[in-house]
Amino acid sequence: MGGIFGVCMEGECVTDLFFGTDYHSHLGTRRGGMAVFDGKRYNRAIHNIENSPFRTKFEDDLYEMKGHMGIGCISDDRPQPIVLNTGLGTIAVVTVGRINNKAALTKELIEDRGAYFTEMSDGDINDTELVASLICSCGSVPEGIKHAQDKIEGSMTMLVSADGGIYAARDRYGRTPLLIGKKQDGVNGYCASLESFAYINLGYRTHYALGPGEVVFITPDSMTVVAEARKQLKMCTFLWLYYGFTASDYEGVNVEEMRNRCGRSMAEQDIENKTTVDADYVAGIPDSGTPHAIGYANRSGIPFARPLLKYTSTWPRSFTPKDQSKRNLIARMKLTPADALIKDKKLLLIDDSIVRGTQLRGMMDMLLSYGAKELHGRISCPPLLYNCKYLNFTRSSKESENIARQAIMKLEGTDTVTDEQISEYTEFGSAKYLNMVEDIRIKLNFNTLCYHSLDGMLGCVGIDKCKLCTYCWTGRE
Ligand code: SF4
Numbered sequence: 187m188g189g190i191f192g193v194c195m196e197g198e199c200v201t202d203l204f205f206g207t208d209y210h211s212h213l214g215t216r217r218g219g220m221a222v223f224d225g226k227r228y229n230r231a232i233h234n235i236e237n238s239p240f241r242t243k244f245e246d247d248l249y250e251m252k253g254h255m256g257i258g259c260i261s262d263d264r265p266q267p268i269v270l271n272t273g274l275g276t277i278a279v280v281t282v283g284r285i286n287n288k289a290a291l292t293k294e295l296i297e298d299r300g301a302y303f304t305e306m307s308d309g310d311i312n313d314t315e316l317v318a319s320l321i322c323s324c325g326s327v328p329e330g331i332k333h334a335q336d337k338i339e340g341s342m343t344m345l346v347s348a349d350g351g352i353y354a355a356r357d358r359y360g361r362t363p364l365l366i367g368k369k370q371d372g373v374n375g376y377c378a379s380l381e382s383f384a385y386i387n388l389g390y391r392t393h394y395a396l397g398p399g400e401v402v403f404i405t406p407d408s409m410t411v412v413a414e415a416r417k418q419l420k421m422c423t424f425l426w427l428y429y430g431f432t433a434s435d436y437e438g439v440n441v442e443e444m445r446n447r448c449g450r451s452m453a454e455q456d457i458e459n460k461t462t463v464d465a466d467y468v469a470g471i472p473d474s475g476t477p478h479a480i481g482y483a484n485r486s487g488i489p490f491a492r493p494l495l496k497y498t499s500t501w502p503r504s505f506t507p508k509d510q511s512k513r514n515l516i517a518r519m520k521l522t523p524a525d526a527l528i529k530d531k532k533l534l535l536i537d538d539s540i541v542r543g544t545q546l547r548g549m550m551d552m553l554l555s556y557g558a559k560e561l562h563g564r565i566s567c568p569p570l571l572y573n574c575k576y577l578n579f580t581r582s583s584k585e586s587e588n589i590a591r592q593a594i595m596k597l598e599g600t601d602t603v604t605d606e607q608i609s610e611y612t613e614f615g616s617a618k619y620l621n622m623v624e625d626i627r628i629k630l631n632f633n634t635l636c637y638h639s640l641d642g643m644l645g646c647v648g649i650d651k652c653k654l655c656t657y658c659w660t661g662r663e
Pocket residue numbers: 361421422423424425573574575576577579655656657658659
């Protein structure tokens with residue numbers, strides 16, 4: 187997916203930009219970038235962060251860059267920020283999202299406006315340069331941002347440094363959050379951030395949360411709304427469930443609290459459906475399952491424990507070699523077993539979600555090899571059936587590789603399944619749904635397996651359900 191952060195303040199902004207951008211590192215693994223305006227020109231740095239953290243790669247830039255205004259990003263694909271000299275002045279742009287009509291937009295820009303593109307990402311036109319080109323096809327930056335929001339199919343949240351400040355624009359349906367922080371303690375300054383926790387330790391407090399499609403402009407001493415929020419919100423539910431950082435708030439709902447509620451709700455679902463188990467411990471699949479497991483343990487009365495512990499000292503980020511067997515080994519090496527909490531124990535394991543299930547199956551095999559007596563699985567969301575088409579969340583695996591799709595294909599006896607066939611398996615508790623879950627249970631080696639219902643999960647967010655995106659579970663927009 188990726189994360190973005192921008193600062194506009196009195197005095198040097200680079201330290202705030204460096205740490206604020208770094209606090210988005212959980213949202214992407216491939217590239218980091220910063221562009222800082224020193225009053226005359228932009229100084230830009232982009233580094234590969236696949237095998238070492240943002241902080242290490244940008245340490246030299248922290249001391250070399252100077253300026254009062256800058257934007258930064260963590261990116262899963264395209265190199266950013268893009269800096270362009272345009273008819274609207276020199277602008278710098280960072281984006282988060284996905285363009286589904288890229289070919290049509292590119293063709294239109296080249297044929298109708300004579301545009302050309304310089305930055306390529308893996309042989310493809312860079313999405314952020316495409317956004318910059320759409321912006322520059324209009325008479326002003328705010329007009330250009332609105333034009334880009336209207337033309338792009340998919341989702342695009344962006345920061346545009348121009349006109350002596352930073353424009354912060356949330357995507358049309360608000361699938362990703364965007365907040366404005368105000369610097370405290372007598373210093374004039376504002377920041378724009380995807381994650382709300384990212385600026386707190388830097389001395390900012392939340393000043394404003396943008397609505398869907400809203401555009402604001404920040405300078406060191408002001409924030410103004412440039413384009414009003416649109417009506418329809420479709421915030422990404424998966425950010426609360428797994429992808430976002432637990433200290434953040436989206437739409438006023440804290441992520442850690444939502445995850446605790448998911449665990450509690452699954453414990454209640456077990457009571458209602460008579461699927462409770464007599465386990466010795468409740469444990470989260472490290473680390474993302476932990477807050478869900480705390481909620482389950484608190485509600486069920488089963489003690490919380492950590493039988494699998496991440497060896498975090500030298501595994502600060504994902505190291506993903508191309509070779510699948512090495513990837514599996516690395517997944518195993520990161521987790522260390524606490525024997526006393528595993529041997530002869532009945533464990534109830536909570537995970538936020540299952541995509542292909544390969545790593546989860548590896549963990550179950552590992553726990554059984556260490557003497558676990560029973561393994562029960564509880565999953566905080568319904569079976570994932572569709573790859574995200576808005577934020578590139580699941581771009582590393584094919585939709586047909588999702589464990590739930592694999593189960594449906596097996597049960598239907600086909601290599602492909604239609605949306606109609608899939609919809610018959612999404613009704614919680616129906617015979618087809620239970621057959622699908624049973625197939626997954628056997629594949630993952632659980633004694634029992636239950637998924638959270640869609641309504642149960644959405645209820646844990648606690649805002650109007652029609653304001654939440656559920657495409658990856660339902661295939662409905
Ligand atoms: S499809 Fe899923 S991951 Fe993508 S925006 Fe919607 S809820 Fe989020």
